[in-house]
Amino acid sequence: MEPANRQGVAQAIRGALLTPDPFAKVMAARALARDWRAGKLVSAFDVTMPDRPARPDRPELLRPAQMPRRRKGGSMQTRIALWHALAHIEFVAIDLALDMAGRFGGEMGADFVADFLAVAADEAMHFAILDRKLRVMGSHYGALPAHDGLWEAAEETRHDVAARLAVVPMVLEARGLDVTPATLERVRASGDERGARILTRILDDEIRHVAIGTRHFIDACERRGKVPQDFWKTLVKTHFRGTLKAPFNDSARLSAGLSRDFYEAIAC
Ligand SMILES: [Fe+2]
Ligand SMILES: [Fe+2]
Structure with a gap:
């Protein structure tokens, strides 16, 4: 018992x-x-x-337009x-x-x-x-x-696991795979080896996160009799307000199971 x-x-x-x-x-x-x-x-x-998770009083959250510009x-x-x-x-x-x-x-x-x-x-x-x-x-x-607004994707997709998987791991976390290598290079070029090691570790873990999201998305599609690539495009067009921007880190995406036939047709 x-x-x-x-x-x-x-x-x-x-x-x-x-x-x-x-x-x-x-x-x-x-x-x-x-x-x-x-x-x-x-x-x-x-x-x-809960509709929104609890967070500390600080940081102050600002709308994207109010955020100070980040210089390089x-x-x-x-x-x-x-x-x-x-x-x-x-x-x-x-x-x-x-x-x-x-x-x-x-x-x-x-x-x-x-x-x-x-x-x-x-x-x-x-x-x-x-x-x-x-x-x-x-x-x-x-x-x-x-930056306020990172929770928006969760709100927009709270009704459907397929929509959530399509947007959060397969768009937002995948975007992290695209942008992290350039940040890593910049950090390494500044002589911050420790910082570069941190970003390398995060990048490795994030590839795994995208892989987990993609795998469960494909499972969800199989259960519903949907073609994953087509269903993903429909869900992203409906529930993601941003754009999918090249350049993509195709090799990291591919090792997470996210092949170009998912995102090529709707990228700009
Ligand atoms: Fe992370
Ligand atoms: Fe992650």
Whole structure:
């Protein structure tokens, strides 16, 4: 018989989403992945996910148009702005992965939950590494304003796991694969070897995240009798407001299972 005090996984995920403190959220995401793997959580999806996860008072969130322009120079201020922007993306990525597991885990099954809780734990590590990097530079997460709007994609796709997978891992995280190599080169050229190592590690993990998203998207298509490439295009056109911009990191995308026949026809 199961002990009565084992917590339901969706309940635990909801708790992590509603944790505002960044470090408490990091610890909660890592504990969730560990506890799910160890069979310490009941597979119960009887609670709903919050519309918006909890976040700390700082950073102040600004609309994209209000964000100060990021320059590419090598001053300490510019470098801090880069690492702060990356830390914010990773912070939101923790919640995106948690919401994926908690909202759609019931219909998608145990492997899906394990995969996205592992992604949440990776994002938590990425965030922690970037915050530590900021602290070494005399700053910290929350010291600068950050981009509001990263949660928009989650809101827009909260009704459908296929739409969520099409937009979050397969458009937004895949975009990370396209832009990270240039950032990495710039960081390396500035002599910041430690920074370059951090970005290399993140890039490797993100290839895996895109692969997980693509695999579960293809599964979802098979269950619905859809052709993945065609269905993906329809979903992206309907639910993603931005544009898919070249140049693409085709080799990283391909190693994540995202071949050109997905994105070629709608790229500009
Ligand atoms: Fe990440
Ligand atoms: Fe990721």
